[in-house]
Amino acid sequence: MPSNKSVSDAPITQFINCRILRDHQLQREDLWVRDGRILDPEKLFFDEQGYADKRVDCEGSIIAPGFIDVQINGGYGIDFSQASEDVVAGISFVAKKILEHGVTSFCPTLVTSPPAVYHKVPPTLEPRWEPLVLPQVKVHNGGAHGAGVLGFHLEGPFISLEKKGAHPEQFLRTFRSGGIEDVMEAYGSLDNVAMVTLAPELASSQSVVRELSKRGITVSLGHSVANLAQAEEAVKHGASFITHLFNAMLPFHHRDPGIVGLLTSDQVPAGRTVYYGMIADGIHTNPAALRIAHRAHPSGLVLVTDAITAMGLPPGRHTLGQQVIEIQGLNAYVAGTTTLCGSIATLDMCIRHFKQASGCSVEEALEAASLHPAQLLGISHKKGNLDYGSDADLVLLDDGLNVSATYISGDEVWRRGP
C-alpha cells in the first residue's frame, strides 16, 4: 500500500515475521523504521493514518539491536595502533568487515603507543609517512561503508608497569604534572575519544578520573594492581568500567578482592552502575570465572572482543608487523610456541559462547553486546535497544544466534550469502 503521511515523506519499512528484543524480552512484534530510526506504529496509525511502504519478511528471525564492541585493537591484518600509510582506510576496512559479526558501532582501541601515534611530533627521522593515528579518525555514523565509530578507546599509557601485559614498557606514563595536563600532553586532543583505560593506583589519578568523566569520557580501570579501596575511590570520582575483567589485574583475594571486588562493592554511588568487559572466547577467561562474574553482577556484563590484528584471518601462519602468529581454531599463538598473543574471536562468537557457558537467556546474551555497552557509553537513548526513536541499527539472527543480516539506520548493510 502506498504511504500516506503528513509528518514525513520518508519511506516506512515494516519488518514482519520476526521476534524483536524489547523490554528485556523477545516479543513477537513487527518492527517499524523510518528516517533511520525505530518508529512507533501506533502513533503512525492514529496520528498520521500512515502505513508501511515496504515489508521485509524476516522468516522468523530474531531482531536484536546492532552490537557494540568497545574494545577491538584491529583485525584482518590491520593493527589500529600501528600507524600506516592510510590509517583511515585501515579502520574503514575493519569497520566494514565487522558488519558480518553484527557489529554496527565500535570503539577502535589504541594500546600504549609512542607519542607520535597520538599527536603530531617533530620528526627526528624522515618517516615514510605521518605516524599519526588518533587525530585522523573522527567519530562518525555507520552505514554501508561499515560500522560507526563511537570514538577511540585509549588503553594506556597511564597503566601499571606490573600489569602491562603486551604493552610496550618504554611508553608507559604516570601523572607527573599532577593530572589532566599529562593526559592532554600524551593524547593531544580528546575530541574523538570515547574511553580511557588507566590504573587508579597511579598518584594523582583521582583528579584525572574526575576531569575525564566531566568531559563525558568513560573512564575504565585496567592493567592495574589497585586494591579494592583504590578502585572504589576511582569509581566515586567517576570511573564506570573495568577493562577485560580478571586479565591484567590482581586476582580476586578474599581479604582484598581488588578491582574484581567492584562487582559486588557497596561503595558504588547510588544510581550508578559499574560495568565490566568480558572476553568470552572460552580461552581468555575460564567459563567458571565467567559464570562467577555473571552471577555476581549480571546487569554490568559487557562483551568485548579485544580482538587483535589476526582476527578474521584464516588458520595458519601470518606475519603481522614484527610478529609471526599461528592461528589454530580460536587460538592465536606466537608461532612455534603455546603463548597466546591475543583474542581472535568475533563478537557474535563471544555472544554464543557466553550464552552456552553461563546458561543465560537469549535476551541476556544479546543485551550484553548491545544494551549494556550503550548504557556504559551513555548513548542508550539512541543505541543498544529497539525503543521508539532509537537508531535503527539491527542484527537479524537465527535461533543459534548466528548473524544472517545487519542493518544500519534501517538500511541493509550486510546479508549472509546462501
Add this chain to the structure above:
Amino acid sequence: MTKQTSCDTFSSDRQRTVTANTMRLVILDEYDLASEWAAKYIRNRIIQFQPCAERYFTLGLPTGSTPYGCYQKLIEYYRSGDISFKYVKTFNMDEYVGLPRAHPESYHSYMWNNFFKHIDIDPANAHILDGNVEDLEAECQAYEQKIAEAGGIELFVGGIGPDGHIAFNEPGSSLVSRTRVKTLAKDTIVANARFFGNDLSKVPTMALTVGVGTVMDAKEVMILITGAHKAFALYKAIEEGVNHMWTVSAFQQHPRTIFVCDEDATLELRVKTVKYFKGLMHVHNKLVDPVLSIKDQ
C-alpha cells in the same frame, strides 16, 4: 459514463442478507465457541456484502475482554487469506475522556494491539472517539456525522456490562440517546479497576460513547455476552421489559438483533428460554455454515 468496478456484479445474495426481522439468541457451550461463531458471522456478513471502493462495509466495534476471542479469530481469518478489511470502515463504541491515547488501557491502544495492527484496514477508515480534544461535544457530533457520511452502520457489534449497559450508556441513559459525554457509574468504575492496578483513583470517570439511539440506527446489532457475571444482565435484557436501567433491553425493539452467548451467561434465564433457543441452533448455524472466503471469489 460507467466505470468498471468490482462492485458491478450484484448477486442476489446481497439483497437477501438483511431483510428478515429477527431476534436470535445463539448459545454456544463455552467462550471459545461463542467467539468463533461471532467471528464467522462477521466474516460471512462482510464477504456476502462484497464491499468495494464505492461501497464500504461499516462495522461498529466494542472493546473489553468479551470480544477478545472474536478479534483473535478474525485476525486468524485475515492471516489465512479468507477475509480482507481493505473495504471495511470501523466505528468504535467509546473511549475514555482524559486518558492519554498512548496509555495501555486506552481503547485506542486496545484496538491497535488486539486488532488493527494485525489486519489490512486502512488507518483512515478506523474511527475511534477522541477523548482528549478541547471540545468534547463537537467531537461527539462530528462522530455522528462521520457515521452518517459512511452510510450508517451495517453491523454493530457490542458487549454488555454487568449493569446491563451497552457501550457507556449507564443505567438511566436515554434509550434514544446519541453520541455524547457520559459520567461513568460506580459499577463500571469498579469493573474497570482491574485494568488500572485495582486502584479506583486511577480509573477515568468520564467517557465519550455512542448513544443507545446511535446503535439502534444500525441495520443489524450483534451483542456478545459471555461469563456467569453477565448472566443477570442478560436476563434483564431479554426476559424483562424494555427499561432504561438496563439499556441493552432497548434492542428488543431493534429489527435485527443477535445475542451470542456461552452457557454461563444463560444461568439466570428460564430453562424454557434456553431450551427454545438451543433448539433453534440448527437454524442459527446456517448463518455460519458454510463459512465464506474471499479466496472463492
